[in-house]
Amino acid sequence: MGSKICMNVLCGTTNTHEWKKGWSLRSGGFAHLCFKCGAAYEKLVYCDKFHAGESGWRDCSLCRKPLHCGCIVSKSLYECLDYGGVGCISCAKSSQPRVIQNDDVLNGFGGLKISNYSDRQSTVVQNGAFSNTVDEGKLLQLCKIMEANESNLLPQPQRGDINVSHVQKKQEEVINHKGEVGLGFSSTTQPSIGSLTFSKSDNGRTMIEDMNKSSSQPSLSMTLGSPSATPSFVQPFPGGLVDVREQSKTPSSFQQGHGREQGTTPSFQQGLVDGREQSKTSSSFQQGLVDGREQSKTPSSFQQGLVDGREQSKTPSSFQQGQKSRPILPKPLKPGVTMSSETNKGGFPNVRVARPPAEGRGKNQLLPRYWPRITDQELQKLSGDLNSTIVPLFEKVLSASDAGRIGRLVLPKACAEAYFPPISQSEGLPIKIQDVKGNEWMFQFRFWPNNNSRMYVLEGVTPCIQSMQLQAGDTVTFSRIDPGGRLVMGFRKASKSLDMQDPQTSILPNGSTPGETSCPSVVENPATGSGHPGLFQTNTGSKDPHLHALSEHLHLTDGDMSLHRNDYHGHRTSEDLLQQPVSNSDKKRARNIGPKSKRLLMHSEDVLELRLTWEEAQDLLRPPPSVKPSIVTIEDHEFEEYDEPPVFGKRSLFTASSSERQEQWAQCDDCSKWRRLPADVLLPPKWTCSENSWDTSRCNFFLLSYVHEM
DNA sequence: ATTCTGCATGCTGAT
DNA sequence: TCAGCATGCAGAATA
Numbered sequence: 001m002g003s004k005i006c007m008n009v010l011c012g013t014t015n016t017h018e019w020k021k022g023w024s025l026r027s028g029g030f031a032h033l034c035f036k037c038g039a040a041y042e043k044l045v046y047c048d049k050f051h052a053g054e055s056g057w058r059d060c061s062l063c064r065k066p067l068h069c070g071c072i073v074s075k076s077l078y079e080c081l082d083y084g085g086v087g088c089i090s091c092a093k094s095s096q097p098r099v100i101q102n103d104d105v106l107n108g109f110g111g112l113k114i115s116n117y118s119d120r121q122s123t124v125v126q127n128g129a130f131s132n133t134v135d136e137g138k139l140l141q142l143c144k145i146m147e148a149n150e151s152n153l154l155p156q157p158q159r160g161d162i163n164v165s166h167v168q169k170k171q172e173e174v175i176n177h178k179g180e181v182g183l184g185f186s187s188t189t190q191p192s193i194g195s196l197t198f199s200k201s202d203n204g205r206t207m208i209e210d211m212n213k214s215s216s217q218p219s220l221s222m223t224l225g226s227p228s229a230t231p232s233f234v235q236p237f238p239g240g241l242v243d244v245r246e247q248s249k250t251p252s253s254f255q256q257g258h259g260r261e262q263g264t265t266p267s268f269q270q271g272l273v274d275g276r277e278q279s280k281t282s283s284s285f286q287q288g289l290v291d292g293r294e295q296s297k298t299p300s301s302f303q304q305g306l307v308d309g310r311e312q313s314k315t316p317s318s319f320q321q322g323q324k325s326r327p328i329l330p331k332p333l334k335p336g337v338t339m340s341s342e343t344n345k346g347g348f349p350n351v352r353v354a355r356p357p358a359e360g361r362g363k364n365q366l367l368p369r370y371w372p373r374i375t376d377q378e379l380q381k382l383s384g385d386l387n388s389t390i391v392p393l394f395e396k397v398l399s400a401s402d403a404g405r406i407g408r409l410v411l412p413k414a415c416a417e418a419y420f421p422p423i424s425q426s427e428g429l430p431i432k433i434q435d436v437k438g439n440e441w442m443f444q445f446r447f448w449p450n451n452n453s454r455m456y457v458l459e460g461v462t463p464c465i466q467s468m469q470l471q472a473g474d475t476v477t478f479s480r481i482d483p484g485g486r487l488v489m490g491f492r493k494a495s496k497s498l499d500m501q502d503p504q505t506s507i508l509p510n511g512s513t514p515g516e517t518s519c520p521s522v523v524e525n526p527a528t529g530s531g532h533p534g535l536f537q538t539n540t541g542s543k544d545p546h547l548h549a550l551s552e553h554l555h556l557t558d559g560d561m562s563l564h565r566n567d568y569h570g571h572r573t574s575e576d577l578l579q580q581p582v583s584n585s586d587k588k589r590a591r592n593i594g595p596k597s598k599r600l601l602m603h604s605e606d607v608l609e610l611r612l613t614w615e616e617a618q619d620l621l622r623p624p625p626s627v628k629p630s631i632v633t634i635e636d637h638e639f640e641e642y643d644e645p646p647v648f649g650k651r652s653l654f655t656a657s658s659s660e661r662q663e664q665w666a667q668c669d670d671c672s673k674w675r676r677l678p679a680d681v682l683l684p685p686k687w688t689c690s691e692n693s694w695d696t697s698r699c700n701f702f703l704l705s706y707v708h709e710m
Numbered sequence: 711a712t713t714c715t716g717c718a719t720g721c722t723g724a725t
Numbered sequence: 726t727c728a729g730c731a732t733g734c735a736g737a738a739t740a
Contacts, residue, residue, distance in 0.1 A: 401732055406714080410730060426716085448716065455717095455730065714738065724728080 370394040370412050372477055373492075388481045390488070393419045395477040397494070398465075403472040407462035411445075416456035419478065419487075420445050433478075433487045435464060441489070464489065650683035668692075 372392030379390055394415040396402075402409045411420070423429055428446025435441060444459040470476065473494040481488055652666040662679035668689040675692050677683070 399731055413729060450717080450730080451728075453728070712740075719733075721731080722729085725726085
C-alpha cells in the first residue's frame, strides 16, 4: 500500500509501516488499516504530504486563529481541513463545510479497531462546522463520525495520559450537540444520535440538537449496561411478567416502545436493555434508542416513543397503548457474582454452567445455546480484575461464516434485540465493544431483511476475531460491565472434536458442555489464555492438567496454537493444520467448517488427527481416585457408581497374571516400552518410565524393557 | 481478479 | 409448521 500516515496519531509511526486493505466506504472512499496499530488510514482525509512539524499550519479562514495548537489532534485537523475538513478546533468554525470525506472515514469504521493507542484519533468534527448546505443525511452521517471520534477523544482515564485536555474541553462542548450511537458507550453526557434533530442556530449554522431537551441538556448515553444506578436492572422479575403500563409510568417514554417491532411483536421488559432503566433517571435517554435517520424522517414517531419509525408507523397505536404482560425468562438469575455464589452452593464452583441471562426478552427468550457459560471463578476473577460487576449476556459459537474473512458475525436475533440497541435502518449503528485485552472495537451493528424478519449481524469483526485468534467453533461471549454498561466481548477456544461436532450437546451434569475449553470467556487475555483446554468439563476446575494432557494426547488442541503449540509435545495438531498454508480448495472447504455437525466438513488431515473415537475415549476414563464406589445391581449386573465424575488417565491394558492378580500395562511415552504396573495405579495421561516408581529397575528407559525381557 | 455487499435459499431446531 | 440462521450467490465495487 505504500507508506502513509497512520490515522492513529498515537501509533507513533509515520510513513513507514504497511497498510492492509481496510473497509470500503459507502460513499466511495476507501480506508486502509495500519498493520501496526490497526487504525485506519483514509486517503481522502489524510495524505502523504502530511508531516508533523512542517510549516504551513493554517489559520482558520473565519476566525483567523491558528488551527494548529500544537496538539496531535489539531495537527490532524489541519489535514482534515486540507482535504475538505471540518473546522477550526479553536473556534469551531469551519472554513470548509465539506464533511463528506470524514463521513466516509467513519462509515468505513466497520471494523476499525479503536485501540488503546488510537483513543484520540485525529479526525475531529465539530458541530459548528456544518454549513447550511449540509443536508440532514450528511449530518446524521456525521453524527456517526462524531460518535466514533468521541470515543477517541473523550477522556478515558484508564488509558494513555496524553495531554489533550484542551481538545477535550472543546470536545465537551461539541459532545453536547452530538449523538452517541451504539451501545457500551460510557455513561457520559451525550444524547443519543437518535435524539438528534437539526435546527438552525442563531448564526445560521446547522446545529444538532437534542430534540426533547434541547441541546444544552445532557442526557445519559445509551449503554448496554445497567449501571449501578439502575438496580432493578439486575434484579429478576419475581413474577416473570412485566406490565408495560407500569413502565409507562416512568418519566421516560422509552419503556413504552423501544422495540423494533413493538407494534407486531412487543417484547417489553423492564431492564432488558439498560437504556430503559436509564431512562428512569434521564428522560432524554429514550432518545437514544431511535435511529437518528429514521427519527429525522418521522419525527412524530419519536414522541410516541422509541419505536422504530418504520415499524411504528405500521402500528403506532398499539405501541402507545402499551402492552399487556409479557412473559420473560423464568426467574432470571441475578447476574454477576451474586449468581455465582448461588452456584457455589451447589458444590461446583467452577463448573461452566449455562446461565440464563439476567435479562432477556420475553418473546425472544434466549435459547439455552446462547446462555453465557462462565464459571463462577471466571466471573469473580473478571469482576475483581475490572473492579466491576460483570453481567454475562450471551455467547455464540462461531460459525464458519462468522469466523471467515467476510467479517460478519451473525448475532442471534433474540440476543441482538435484547442487548443491542434497536435499529430501524438496515445500515444499523456503529457500536463499540471492548475485548478482554481492553481494546475497543467499533463494529457496525445492522440487520438484513430476512423472510419477513431480520437477521442481525456485526460487521467488521474480522480484526477482532483475528486478534483473538478465533476460528469456527470457538465461542464468543458478550458480557456487560457494570457500572458503565460497556460491552465486553470475550471468547473461549473450542476443542476441535466435540465442540465442533455438537457444541450444544451437554453430556455432563449441570449443563456444562463438553469440548468447552478452560479458557475463561472473558477473563483471560487471549494471548495468555489458559492454554490447553480440557476436552471435557469437570468440576475440578478449569486447568486440570489431566485434561490438558489428554487434550494433547488426543491431538486436540484449542486455538491457542500460536502460543502453546510447541509447549508440550510438538505434535502437529489439527489447529496446526488449519494454520499452515492451505490450498485454495482447502481454504474453501475450511470455510465450511462450522459448529453444526451436519454441516461440518473437515479436512481429511483433520479427520486423521481425530484419532480417538468415543469408544477409545472411554478407555481413558478412570474412576476418580480415592472415591469409593457404591455398588448397584441392575438386572443381575453389578455396577460401580461414583459420586464424582471420571478422570482421565493413561491408556493401559489390564491383564490377569498367573497368580490371578490383576496387572496393568502401560506404555512409556518416551521409549514406547510397555511396563507392568499395579492394577490400581492411575496414570496421568502422559507417563514415562522414569515415573515408574513401582519398578525402580525399570524406571530408566535405557534399560531393557520388561516387555523385551518377556 | 478479487473483495464487498445485500439478499436468497434451505437446513435445523423449536414450538 | 415456522422462525432462526448459516451460507451461497449474484451484482457492485475496488485494486
